[in-house]
Amino acid sequence: MVILAGVLSGTATRVVLLRIDYRQYPGYPHGYLAHAFLGFIASALGAVAVPAILKPDFTAVTFLALAAQQFREIRNMERKTLESLEESELVSRGLDYIEGIARTFEARNYLVMGTSFLTSLAAQFWGLPIAVVTAFFAFLTSLYFMSGEVIGDMCTVVPARISFDGPILMVDEISIVNIGLKPMREKIIRDGLAVKIIPKDGNARATIHDIGQRRAIAFTAAAILGTKKDVDIPEFTPLARKNPDTGEVGLFIVPMVKDMERFIAAVKLTPVLESARSKPLNAGSSIDVAKKMDKG
Amino acid sequence: MSTEQILAVVTLDKSQVYYGAPVFLTHNEDEQERMAVSLSGILNAMVHDLGNGTYVLVKH
Structure with a gap:
């Protein structure tokens, strides 16, 4: 029993x-x-x-x-x-x-x-x-x-605009990748979606800068919205790149279903990976100790 | 991490000499674009524009 x-x-x-x-x-x-x-x-x-x-x-x-x-x-x-x-x-x-x-x-x-x-x-x-x-x-x-925690807990996700600076694909001010072919550029402008992931603090920034975490976000988005990528169209690979100055991350995707709300929801629902989570802000006290040691 | 590799070069400008990858000389932009599209399909590679009349095909 x-x-x-x-x-x-x-x-x-x-x-x-x-x-x-x-x-x-x-x-x-x-x-x-x-x-x-x-x-x-x-x-x-x-x-x-x-x-x-x-x-x-x-x-x-x-x-x-x-x-x-x-x-x-x-x-x-x-x-x-x-x-x-x-x-x-x-x-x-x-x-x-x-x-x-x-x-x-x-x-x-x-x-x-x-x-x-x-x-x-x-x-x-x-x-x-x-x-x-x-x-x-x-x-x-x-x-x-x-x-566990999800990306939406630590970052705000806002729609962003896709544009081209010469051959360079831009998500707002973040450059993503060089697209050589003009028809591809036109298609990406027409069918692509992009968001900007804005970290709420330094801990969140460190987490979404992890390459594995960014790939997980791109994977979740592609899994939920579908992707027009195929083996011979590598141009449509969803990519997430960061703005080195502000720490914001731009993500672009060429989805099967062009639905911005679902896209944002997918990004927000991506789990925060255990291996990506880091909390540099909480290292403060030991950093202070180290600083004092230096002054002697 | 993946290793990027230049698989082919499609150029309009004969004076640009590249070593280490096959070079495809073309006569006008139309031909260059078509050549790049078919090579990209054949090699499953991505076309990048260097901005000086030269395309490179890179495997990512």
Whole structure:
């Protein structure tokens, strides 16, 4: 009974978390099945831990170490799959984004294990009704942990104008790339969309200057709006370049659906990558110490 | 990171000599533009305008 409660709550958590991540990762039916099942294993491990400790059969707890190993394997699996798909992707995700997704998949299994552990703990000591409540709260906590920051939290995104300075494609005052062919230039003026991403502070600026983060933004925009790019039309590759003076980033795309509102929403919804996040502003205190050291 | 490479040069100006990449001499802008378009399709490369009557095709 105790184990069943844990397993059920854990598996439910995993399935719901799977639904949430569809934006960053196309859910293939086989992928869903694999992850739901691995989630089931994770929750079984978490649930079994409680009776094992109570028995007391402490060697059973070493199973948890085995579980950690198993979940690292999940990270590798996700990374390998995405990396091998990357080559045939018109607009690539970039390695940073892949790493972020792989890490998320690993972390979710730990959350599942935690949920089932807490639930079976509650079921063991306080009975089923309390277990249901615990499961619910653990579930909410998991949701909270898994909804990370998005670009919209740290930057404002405004529409921008595409123009050409000779052959150079400009998004407002930011130069993006040299487009040689006149028909291409005309098409980009006609069909292209551009936005300017304005960081709200120094931390945000450092984050969107990360190349991997910029590629992730371009990927999300292209995934949601579609892209007119093809292997023989590299001119339409979505590109994000920064203004070296102000730190603003200009992003241009030639989408299938020319819809500025959706474009801005896609950019805002791009997750902030763990590897890109940096907080130079919060380094202040240690910088002050270093300055004093200099003065002697 | 990707390694950029100049795959071909399409130029109007005979006096511009390039080494290391095939050079395609053309007689007028129309021909130059058409040549650049077909080469870009064949090589899956991007055409850049150097602004002096010369196009380079670069693989990104």
